[in-house]
Amino acid sequence: MIQSVIDLLNNPELSREDIIRLLSITERTEHEQLIKHAYYIKEQTIGRNVYLRGLIEFSNYCKKNCLYCGIRCGNTKVNRYTMTDDEILETVEFAVENRFTGIVLQSGEQQSDEFTERITNLITKIKQATHPEFRFTLSLGEQSFETYKAWFDAGAQRYLLRIETSNEELYRKIHPDNKLHDFKTRLRCLEDILKVGFQTGTGVMIGLPFQTIENLAEDLLFLKKMNIDMVGMGPYLEHADTPLYEHKNSLMPLNDRFNLSLRMIAVLRILMPNINIASTTALQSIVPMGREYGLKAGANVLMPNLTPGKYRGNYLLYDNKPCIDEEADDCIDCLSNRVQMIGEEIAYDNFGDSKHYKKRQRSN
Ligand code: SAM
Numbered sequence: 001m002i003q004s005v006i007d008l009l010n011n012p013e014l015s016r017e018d019i020i021r022l023l024s025i026t027e028r029t030e031h032e033q034l035i036k037h038a039y040y041i042k043e044q045t046i047g048r049n050v051y052l053r054g055l056i057e058f059s060n061y062c063k064k065n066c067l068y069c070g071i072r073c074g075n076t077k078v079n080r081y082t083m084t085d086d087e088i089l090e091t092v093e094f095a096v097e098n099r100f101t102g103i104v105l106q107s108g109e110q111q112s113d114e115f116t117e118r119i120t121n122l123i124t125k126i127k128q129a130t131h132p133e134f135r136f137t138l139s140l141g142e143q144s145f146e147t148y149k150a151w152f153d154a155g156a157q158r159y160l161l162r163i164e165t166s167n168e169e170l171y172r173k174i175h176p177d178n179k180l181h182d183f184k185t186r187l188r189c190l191e192d193i194l195k196v197g198f199q200t201g202t203g204v205m206i207g208l209p210f211q212t213i214e215n216l217a218e219d220l221l222f223l224k225k226m227n228i229d230m231v232g233m234g235p236y237l238e239h240a241d242t243p244l245y246e247h248k249n250s251l252m253p254l255n256d257r258f259n260l261s262l263r264m265i266a267v268l269r270i271l272m273p274n275i276n277i278a279s280t281t282a283l284q285s286i287v288p289m290g291r292e293y294g295l296k297a298g299a300n301v302l303m304p305n306l307t308p309g310k311y312r313g314n315y316l317l318y319d320n321k322p323c324i325d326e327e328a329d330d331c332i333d334c335l336s337n338r339v340q341m342i343g344e345e346i347a348y349d350n351f352g353d354s355k356h357y358k359k360r361q362r363s364n
């Protein structure tokens with residue numbers, strides 16, 4: 001007999017089969033029961049607080065060629081850019097003026113001694129210009145243990161490296177078949193990030209070609225098993241100049257991908273009540289209020305894009321990325337109103353560290 005959603009939600013331990021059942025919901029009422037329950041758990045654990053991090057996409061140079069990504073090195077249509085240290089510092093200044101307590105520094109993947117050193121120096125410079133406790137989330141891809149350690153020692157507190165999918169076979173289908181795109185290296189990096197001591201974030205894309213609901217249920221169990229502190233996950237969206245685009249006709253309709261992404265957030269909140277979960281821009285690409293729906297499904301972090309307007313059009317991971325004609329000012333103004341509209345508050349001046357991380361530190 002198929003268990004009702006209410007019965008499942010009253011059971012504190014969800015099995016793989018329970019998760020599959022919840023992710024497979026098609027009925028509106030059941031979908032809403034799940035979302036409401038996850039939001040309740042979020043409210044009880046974290047309150048009605050939304051933590052902000054300012055996203056700075058400071059370079060689109062990338063040595064990798066992931067089959068889904070618009071800024072892959074094989075896409076010759078992309079105008080490549082790297083922001084100068086001064087431009088990054090100006091953007092950080094804007095973030096501080098707008099009461100952000102931290103930023104996310106993201107770029108394509110670059111690995112060299114010069115790159116490691118540049119980021120190390122940049123962290124020091126920004127801390128001197130802001131506050132020693134200013135929070136850095138780095139999203140700079142796969143690096144050596146030594147590089148992760150150098151950045152941690154320089155004062156970065158968080159690192160985000162999505163596993164993309166925890167299924168090795170699927171990982172191989174969405175990446176070129178070479179050493180630069182190796183699932184085992186990805187996993188090793190994630191383990192190194194945890195070992196170095198970062199608040200560790202990872203995540204997956206939802207609705208990829210060849211992906212099944214079983215894969216996604218296992219992704220959620222993977223996140224739990226890895227004991228991670230933060231998650232950023234969202235719908236896979238196609239980009240016309242990428243190899244995966246040829247599978248566009250086999251994809252789940254956008255609306256279904258959106259609702260499935262909300263159920264992924266909701267089930268994750270039930271599985272890991274005290275982690276930080278980001279409501280991603282990819283949700284907003286499908287539905288204008290998509291990120292607010294993500295918050296109502298149990299997410300508690302927003303990462304408004306602070307990248308200067310002149311660079312945004314060159315950091316297109318997927319087609320129809322929102323807000324590329326805007327400057328950071330426009331984003332901040334509309335954001336606080338939108339958050340208030342759904343009964344949440346931006347927790348300004350709050351570092352918004354992952355409660356899960358603090359607990360993990362205490363038990364080590
Ligand atoms: N280069 C770093 C890395 O790969 O970890 C950080 C930047 S990368 C652009 C950040 C994330 O963008 C990836 O982890 C991936 O999940 C996401 N992404 C790339 N292409 C995407 C697409 N077509 N749809 C949705 N997300 C995408």
Ligand code: SF4
Pocket residue numbers: 062063064065066069070071072073107108109141
């Ligand atoms: Fe490069 Fe990251 Fe895009 Fe892969 S996902 S091509 S590593 S920017």
